Amino acid sequence: MTGFWEKPFVERTLRRVRNRLESRVQRTHIVAVLLGAGGSGLSARRKVARTLRRRQITAVVPEDDLPQDLGPSVAEEAVLSDADTHLVFLHVESWGSAAEFGQLRALPGVAPKLRVLVTPAYHPVYGKRRSYLTDAYMTHLALHGHVYAVGRNGRLRVPEPEDLIVMLAERYRQAKALGIK
Amino acid sequence: MKRKARPIRPLTASEGEQLMVYGALDNPTRLLAYRILYEEPDIPFNALARKLGVKTGLAAYHLAVLKASGLVEFRYVRRSKATSLYRLTDFGLRWYRRLFGPRGLVARERARARRPARSKAAG
Numbered sequence: 001m002t003g004f005w006e007k008p009f010v011e012r013t014l015r016r017v018r019n020r021l022e023s024r025v026q027r028t029h030i031v032a033v034l035l036g037a038g039g040s041g042l043s044a045r046r047k048v049a050r051t052l053r054r055r056q057i058t059a060v061v062p063e064d065d066l067p068q069d070l071g072p073s074v075a076e077e078a079v080l081s082d083a084d085t086h087l088v089f090l091h092v093e094s095w096g097s098a099a100e101f102g103q104l105r106a107l108p109g110v111a112p113k114l115r116v117l118v119t120p121a122y123h124p125v126y127g128k129r130r131s132y133l134t135d136a137y138m139t140h141l142a143l144h145g146h147v148y149a150v151g152r153n154g155r156l157r158v159p160e161p162e163d164l165i166v167m168l169a170e171r172y173r174q175a176k177a178l179g180i181k
Numbered sequence: 182m183k184r185k186a187r188p189i190r191p192l193t194a195s196e197g198e199q200l201m202v203y204g205a206l207d208n209p210t211r212l213l214a215y216r217i218l219y220e221e222p223d224i225p226f227n228a229l230a231r232k233l234g235v236k237t238g239l240a241a242y243h244l245a246v247l248k249a250s251g252l253v254e255f256r257y258v259r260r261s262k263a264t265s266l267y268r269l270t271d272f273g274l275r276w277y278r279r280l281f282g283p284r285g286l287v288a289r290e291r292a293r294a295r296r297p298a299r300s301k302a303a304g
Binding site: 007009010011013014015017018021022024025027028029030031049053055056057058059060061062065066067068069070074075077078079082084085 | 192196197198199200201203204205206207208209212225226227236237238239241242244245246248249250251255257262264265280281286287290291294
């Protein structure tokens with residue numbers, strides 16, 4: 001191995017430079033994971049990931065960024081529960097993503113990071129639909145907050161998923177850099 | 182009267198890039214992966230996970246962060262089953278030299294750290 005690489009020194013140096021930079025620019029590095037439906041949902045997530053990366057927020061789309069060498073459930077659990085993952089956005093727009101919500105809200109290491117995006121009709125506060133799913137959203141809302149109405153709606157002014165994700169991720173890293181989080 | 186909070190200025194491109202790279206590398210497992218990928222490009226995922234000494238799920242996570250930061254890329258090669266081969270991107274290589282090259286950040290910091298000791302010895 002190359003002689004210059006003394007692990008503790010290198011780690012300390014990078015940490016020091018990072019801390020100096022973060023306090024100067026008042027932002028920190030955060031990792032956001034984007035979950036949701038496949039198909040057009042995946043294209044939308046890729047678009048959001050590109051926007052976040054342009055803003056230097058590390059956005060992980062599991063379908064693109066995780067290797068296919070291991071099962072998605074093994075990889076995703078490690079991704080979501082790691083302390084380095086700050087935000088997990090889940091746009092519920094298919095039965096698959098609804099099932100994913102059911103699974104993730106029960107994981108104590110993941111539930112507090114979960115930001116759930118639902119169509120206004122299914123939002124437990126603003127929507128009119130009542131079902132097992134809206135009930136589960138209500139529980140999550142009461143315990144952790146972070147259930148957001150997104151997409152098109154006649155009277156209610158709600159943001160598009162992309163705008164909401166970028167807005168929340170940006171403010172989160174500012175707050176974290178200022179020591180609020 | 183309450184003072185108005187000063188708005189946070191936008192990041193410059195260079196600051197943003199540094200923020201992402203230092204954030205991605207400020208982790209012992211990711212730093213080790215970065216170094217291994219520099220020394221052994223096109224390494225299969227499982228071999229890399231073994232070298233990192235962590236479970237495959239965790240290795241996948243750290244590599245995903247490096248990939249999402251633009252430092253690392255992978256491609257699939259179908260052998261008996263799909264295998265991902267990892268390597269540094271051009272951006273990752275450029276940053277490697279910037280950090281660990283002969284006149285890189287670490288070399289400069291090391292020289293700076295040694296300077297007071299030498300002057301003391303001379304005195």
